[in-house]
Every structure is written in C-alpha cells, then in structure tokens.
Amino acid sequence: MIKDITIGQYFPGKSAVHRLDARVKILLTIAFIVMLFIADDIAGLGVGVAFTFLTFIISRIPLKMMWKSVRPILIIIIITALLNLFFVHTGEPYFEWKFIKITDKGVETAVFMVVRIVCLIIGTSLLTYTTSPIDLTDAIERLLSPLKKIKVPVHELAMMMTIALRFIPTLIEETDKITAAQKARGADLETGSIFKKAKALIPILIPLFVSSFRHAEELALAMECRCYHGGEGRTKMKQLKLKLLDLWGTLYLCLFFAGVIVLNILG
Amino acid sequence: MSYIHIRGLEFSYVNELEEPPVVNKVLKGIDLDIEKGEFVAVLGHNGSGKSTLAKCINAINLPEKGEVVVDGLDTIQEDNLLPIRKRVGMVFQNPDNQIVATIVEEDVAFALENLGVEPSEIRRRVDEALQTVGMYEYRMHAPHKLSGGQKQRVAIAGILAMKPDCIVLDEPTAMLDPKGRNEVLKTIKMLNKEQGVTIVLITHYMEEAAQADRVVVIEGGEKIMDNVPKKVFSQVDIMRNLGLDVPQVTEIVDFLKKQGYDISNEIITEDECVEALAKLLQGRTEQ
Numbered sequence: 001m002i003k004d005i006t007i008g009q010y011f012p013g014k015s016a017v018h019r020l021d022a023r024v025k026i027l028l029t030i031a032f033i034v035m036l037f038i039a040d041d042i043a044g045l046g047v048g049v050a051f052t053f054l055t056f057i058i059s060r061i062p063l064k065m066m067w068k069s070v071r072p073i074l075i076i077i078i079i080t081a082l083l084n085l086f087f088v089h090t091g092e093p094y095f096e097w098k099f100i101k102i103t104d105k106g107v108e109t110a111v112f113m114v115v116r117i118v119c120l121i122i123g124t125s126l127l128t129y130t131t132s133p134i135d136l137t138d139a140i141e142r143l144l145s146p147l148k149k150i151k152v153p154v155h156e157l158a159m160m161m162t163i164a165l166r167f168i169p170t171l172i173e174e175t176d177k178i179t180a181a182q183k184a185r186g187a188d189l190e191t192g193s194i195f196k197k198a199k200a201l202i203p204i205l206i207p208l209f210v211s212s213f214r215h216a217e218e219l220a221l222a223m224e225c226r227c228y229h230g231g232e233g234r235t236k237m238k239q240l241k242l243k244l245l246d247l248w249g250t251l252y253l254c255l256f257f258a259g260v261i262v263l264n265i266l267g
Numbered sequence: 268m269s270y271i272h273i274r275g276l277e278f279s280y281v282n283e284l285e286e287p288p289v290v291n292k293v294l295k296g297i298d299l300d301i302e303k304g305e306f307v308a309v310l311g312h313n314g315s316g317k318s319t320l321a322k323c324i325n326a327i328n329l330p331e332k333g334e335v336v337v338d339g340l341d342t343i344q345e346d347n348l349l350p351i352r353k354r355v356g357m358v359f360q361n362p363d364n365q366i367v368a369t370i371v372e373e374d375v376a377f378a379l380e381n382l383g384v385e386p387s388e389i390r391r392r393v394d395e396a397l398q399t400v401g402m403y404e405y406r407m408h409a410p411h412k413l414s415g416g417q418k419q420r421v422a423i424a425g426i427l428a429m430k431p432d433c434i435v436l437d438e439p440t441a442m443l444d445p446k447g448r449n450e451v452l453k454t455i456k457m458l459n460k461e462q463g464v465t466i467v468l469i470t471h472y473m474e475e476a477a478q479a480d481r482v483v484v485i486e487g488g489e490k491i492m493d494n495v496p497k498k499v500f501s502q503v504d505i506m507r508n509l510g511l512d513v514p515q516v517t518e519i520v521d522f523l524k525k526q527g528y529d530i531s532n533e534i535i536t537e538d539e540c541v542e543a544l545a546k547l548l549q550g551r552t553e554q
Binding site: 133134162163165166169170173214215218219221222223224225226227228229233234235236237238239 | 325327349352353356357359361363364365366367368369370372373376377378379380381382383384385386389390393409410411422425426429
C-alpha cells in the first residue's frame with residue numbers, strides 16, 4: 001500500500017530535459033523563476049507560458065502531471081485570484097455594488113497572477129520530475145560548495161539528505177509492519193473523530209521513533225567502519241561534467257529570456 | 268607477531284545514566300591470534316561478548332586493558348584508526364542499516380570516496396567488487412528492492428572495495444532466509460579461498476562454524492575453546508553446557524557413540540557422516 005508512493009516524484013526517462021546536468025537544471029530553474037517575475041505584460045508572460053509548455057513536451061512527462069502538480073495549491077491560486085479581483089481598485093470599473101468594485105485592471109492582475117503562479121509550479125515541478133533525488137542532492141552539494149568557505153556544513157547537509165532519502169522506503173516498510181502488528185492486537189485506526197484517529201497513531205509513531213534511533217546508531221557504526229570521517233579529503237565516484245547539451249539547454253532558456261526582456265522594453 | 272594479535276583484552280560498557288554508573292564487564296582478558304588468510308569462526312551465545320570482541324578488532328571499541336594489534340598497528344593510537352579500518356572491514360547483522368546510498372554502486376563506492384581514492388580507480392574497484400560478489404547486474408538498482416541475501420552481498424562488496432586484508436562479519440546471516448544465508452556463506456568462503464581474505468565470522472549457526480578453519484568459543488567474556496572445528500564440536504557435552512548446539516550430524520554420531528557403536532565423533536559434515544554410517548552398516552551386514 002503506502003510502499004508504492006514515489007519519492008520526489010521522479011519519472012525516469014531519457015529526454016533532453018532528463019539528460020541535462022542537474023546543476024545546470026537547478027540554475028536554469030532559478031533563471032526561469034526570475035523570467036516569470038520580470039515579465040510585466042501579457043505578451044511577456046505568454047513567452048513564459050510557451051516556455052513552460054514546450055519544455056514539458058520535450059521532457060515527455062505525461063501532460064496530466066501538469067494538473068497533478070498544480071492541484072495541491074489550487075486553493076492558494078483561487079484566493080490570490082479573488083484578492084486581486086476585489087482589492088485592485090484602479091482602472092475602469094466593470095461592476096460596482098456597495099463596497100465591492102471590480103475593475104478591468106483588477107481582472108487583468110488576477111489573470112496575470114494566476115498564470116504566473118501556475119507556470120511557476122509546473123516549471124519547478126518539472127525539475128523534480130526529471131531529476132533523480134540523488135542527482136539533485138549531489139547538485140545541491142556542488143552548487144553550495146563555495147559556502148564551505150564561510151563554514152556552512154554543506155557536505156554534512158547533503159549527506160543528511162541522501163541518508164534521509166535512503167531511509168524513506170525502509171521506514172515506510174517498517175510503518176506498515178508496525179501498523180499491522182498494532183492492528184493484530186486490536187488497535188482501532190479507522191473509526192472515531194479526527195482527534196481519536198490522531199491519538200490512535202501514537203502506538204505506531206512511538207515504536208517507529210525508537211526504531212529509527214536504532215537504525216541511526218547502527219548506520220553511524222557501519223559508516224565509521226567504512227572510514228567515514230566527514231567531508232574532508234573525500235572524492236566522488238561520479239564526476240559531473242558539463243556536456244554540449246547543457247550549453248544548448250542554457251541557450252534555449254536564454255532565447256526565451258531575451259524574448260521577455262525585448263517585449264518588456266517594447267511594451 | 269600474528270596478523271591480529273590480541274593480548275589480555277578487557278572491555279566494559281558503562282551506563283552513566285545510572286547513579287552510581289553501572290559497569291558491565293563484557294570481555295575479561297582475551298588472548299587471540301589470527302593469522303593472515305585464516306577463516307576463524309567465533310561462537311558464543313547472546314551476551315557472551317563476541318560482538319564486542321569483533322568491534323575491538325577494527326578500533327570501534329578501544330581496549331580498557333590489554334592490547335589489540337592489527338598488522339603491527341596498535342588500535343589504541345588514534346593515528347592508526349583509518350589504516351586499521353582500511354585493513355579490517357566489518358559487516359553487520361542488519362543489511363538495511365549499513366547501506367548508505369540510494370543506488371547499489373554508489374553504496375559500494377562509499378568507503379573509497381571516504382578514503383579519497385581517484386574517481387577512475389573507484390569506478391574500477393566498485394565494478395570489481397560487485398562482480399566478485401555476483402551483484403554486478405544489480406549495480407543501478409535501489410537497495411531497498413533487493414532481497415536480504417543480495418543486500419548483504421552489497422554490504423560485503425562495499426567492504427571488499429576497500430581491498431581489506433580481513434573482513435569481520437558479525438552474524439551476517441542472522442536476519443536472512445536459508446537461501447540468502449547460503450548465498451552469503453558461499454561468498455564468504457570464496458573470498459577466503461580464492462582471494463586469501465582473512466575471515467572472522469561471528470555466528471550462532473553451527474553449520475556455518477563447521478566450515479571454518481578454526482573455531483573460537485567465547486563464554487562470559489573469556490575464551491573457552493580455540494581449535495579446529497572437529498575438536499571443538501566433538502566435545503558435545505561441553506558445548507551443550509555452554510548453551511550452544513553442535514552440527515546435527517555431530518549430534519547423531521555422538522548419540523550413536525553413547526549407544527556403544529564404534530564411530531568417530533570428529534564428524535562435522537554430512538558427507539563424512541554418510542560415509543561413517545555406511546561403513547558402520549556395512550560392518551553389521553558382514554557379521
């Protein structure tokens with residue numbers, strides 16, 4: 001059951017988007033976010049939308065995943081739209097009744113914000129759809145490595161992330177086992193009010209908590225046995241190398257970015 | 268001096284949470300010599316101190332008294348820590364708790380990355396180690412999708428990649444099914460016979476211990492017996508009193524001997540037993 005959930009929503013594949021270096025992908029995603037925010041008219045935003053859709057199609061991720069990534073924040077999007085609709089009072093009013101006033105500017109801002117947020121979410125989830133968690137942590141470690149100079153424990157953070165990812169399936173399996181064991185002893189997890197259900201989780205969470213400490217202790221020992229002594233003097237088997245593809249990817253984004261800037265100036 | 272040289276080793280666990288601190292003396296003066304290339308099995312029931320002894324060999328536990336010297340390196344000196352751990356690898360009971368990475372080959376590379384080996388050399392040694400334990404085809408798999416025996420072999424490969432002289436295995440088969448147990452044991456024996464890796468196998472399966480060159484029995488923190496498996500297991504009564512089993516075949520011949528049959532009690536494998544029984548039966552038909 002819960003064993004089947006995917007972590008980090010990674011969709012393995014071989015498309016150009018998948019094959020981009022994870023570091024480049026992270027940087028391009030940041031550039032993409034900047035692009036969405038500097039676009040200040042409909043045409044500029046249109047370029048952003050075009051980029052989002054085109055990249056999604058290139059990645060060959062099922063298009064329904066677009067909807068799936070937006071769904072969890074639908075409420076936030078709706079609230080943002082309504083706030084803009086009712087509280088932007090500049091421009092020509094379409095409709096006025098007592099204190100409610102809807103103007104053309106309000107409608108425009110609302111649509112603008114919705115499109116911007118939706119693109120933002122779809123674009124950034126494409127990063128996690130096309131990059132495996134391990135590549136992602138690796139890339140984050142390398143991108144943040146300059147921060148080591150100011151004593152940020154970059155290696156330790158990346159190690160923690162890797163171990164957390166590694167243990168998610170193990171702990172899920174264990175949760176399944178503990179749940180089954182507690183049910184066998186008559187634990188009632190399904191009925192009652194929400195408070196009762198929350199309380200029923202305690203006999204599952206406590207053994208899980210205890211066992212994760214045991215996992216941690218043994219893992220630390222095993223790591224020590226394999227000569228782990230922090231990030232100092234460590235090498236990596238997989239060297240990330242920039243390929244020609246990464247250059248093309250960067251140029252591809254630059255093209256759209258330039259488009260947005262040009263439209264901004266013209267507009 | 269032997270490769271692993273242990274003299275008068277004492278060790279205690281101290282529980283400082285209690286007032287006054289509770290001292291639990293686990294090892295009470297152990298002498299043990301292990302030569303390069305040997306396959307030594309360590310037996311003892313729960314709490315006898317056998318795991319503690321294992322952790323003393325690669326400087327996880329430091330001796331309270333006495334000395335542990337590996338390849339001329341004293342474990343008590345801090346500078347020797349990494350060189351010793353490079354020479355003596357350790358495999359634990361639960362394979363889930365010793366796999367660090369989310370991909371098999373990344374995990375095997377872990378120790379080498381820690382030691383700062385060149386990337387191309389890591390690649391070569393990782394492939395070699397995975398081929399040795401027969402897990403090369405699984406190198407891109409996620410560890411949690413493997414069976415227990417496969418996971419344990421990955422753990423062994425992770426140690427093997429360091430090219431250690433000696434591998435200490437602390438009940439590596441305790442959590443595995445018979446098939447997995449077989450896979451792991453076969454791998455261990457192959458490493459010992461073909462690659463000359465010194466093996467210290469801590470176990471409570473007598474059938475596994477019977478395949479070693481030497482069996483050491485630990486009881487209450489002391490070494491009780493240290494001999495070839497045949498000599499150790501032939502002392503069926505002593506073993507029983509220690510709360511340990513003997514291999515099933517040894518039990519049969521011991522029973523027959525006590526019934527007055529003329530049969531050697533130094534029998535530890537099924538083949539030997541079959542042969543001895545056949546001889547016995549043949550003798551009876553001839554009479």
